[in-house]
Amino acid sequence: MKKIxxxxxxGQLGSELKVLSTSYSKYDWIFADRTKATLDDLELLNSQLSEIKPDxxxxCGAYTAVDKAESERDLAFKINHLAVELIAKYAAKNNVKLIHISTDYVFDGSSSTALREDAGTKPINVYGESKLAGEIACLKENPKAIIIRTSWVYSKFGNNFVKTMKRLMQEREEINVVNDQIGSPTYxxxxxxxxxDIVESSKWISGIYNYSNEGEISWYEFALTIKELxxxxxxxxxxxxxSYPTPAKRPSFSLLDKTKIKSIYNLEVPDYKESLKKIFI
Known part of the structure; x- marks a missing residue:
């Protein structure tokens, strides 16, 4: 039995994988929180990987506090860069398949068309810099790895924009949301x-892929859809x-082009509204 x-x-993604894992019992799933895969302690992480011996x-683990990263640069880089480098090195040495999750924040937001995987990267905050460093280290140490860049992640689990909006819209009579940052959410x-699906597929084609739901919207339009649903x-x-200054700058445009992942893995990507409905069921 292969061990994942x-x-x-x-986190949000880890929790959703846990839900799905019950339908894939042919795998031995190891769900590691900070105590089982300690990304901010590299020596410990190395021994944990050797003990778990995954296939x-x-x-999915990362330092994701975007604003806090501006004042916790070392910690953000340790988790998003050095731990990724170590995991990639371990995976390469032990012939382990690795899917690493990255972010649209590796871009500067100056594009006006959907960003392909080969678009130039230029992060505008520490979080984005640390995630880009992780991507570079990952593919350098392990050219067989798969990296998936995603954006605006939400879920029934954890803290996210959708849950915050649902709460605020029930508590307040009026809220304001930024309308000049464009992208697409990811359920x-x-x-x-x-x-x-990638692991189940007969194909393992390494490199960087983009994935988010379909749609080109602003956070404001996303909020309006949440209000409607x-x-x-x-x-x-x-x-x-x-009008809403934050310690870390955000890219003003980070819509991801999903053509590559759709064509290689024959995927149907749901429209963001269709996926968002599931949060209201």
């Missing part, structure tokens, strides 16, 4: 299924990013 190690098991690694359950009465206003 999932790092970041209590496949889904590296973590959809991405989790894609990761399993939840039938909330709250008034939603659109504001520019300049």
């Amino acid at each position: 190690l999932v790092t970041g098991a209590t 496949i690694i889904f590296n 973590a359950a959809d991405l989790a299924q894609v990761m399993i 939840g039938q909330y009465k709250c008034e939603v206003g659109g504001i520019p990013s300049s």
Whole structure:
């Protein structure tokens, strides 16, 4: 029985993989939280990997506090760069299949067309820099690895935009949401299924892939869709990013082109609205 190690098991993606794992009992699933796969302690992480001896690694663990990363640069790089490098090295040495999750934040947001995997990277915040360093290290140490860049992840689990909006729209009469950052959301359950589909596929074609749901929207439009589906009465206003300053800059445009993953793995990517409906069931 092949063993799949999932790092970041209590996060959004890890939690969705746990739900799906019950339908894939032919694998021995190891869901590792921070105590079982300690990404901020490299020596310990190395011994944990040697003890677990996985056949496949889904590296979903990451430092994701985008604003906090501006003041915790070393920690962000340790988890998003050095731990990824170590995992990639281990996977290469032990012939382990590795799927590593990355982000649209590796881009600077200056594009006006959907970004392909070979588009130039230029992060504008520490989180993006640390994730890009992780990508580079991953493919350098392990050219057979698969990296999936994703964006605007949400789920029934963890903290995310959808859950925050649902709460605020029930608590307040009026909220404002930025309307000048464009991209597409990703339902973590959809991405989790894609990761399993890749492993189940007869093809393993290494390199970088993009994945998010279909649609080109702003956070404001995303909020309006949440309002519509939840039938909330709250008034939603659109504001520019300049009216909502944050410690870390966000890319103003990070729509991902999914052509590569769709054609190679013959995937149907759901529209963002169709996936979002599942959160309201």
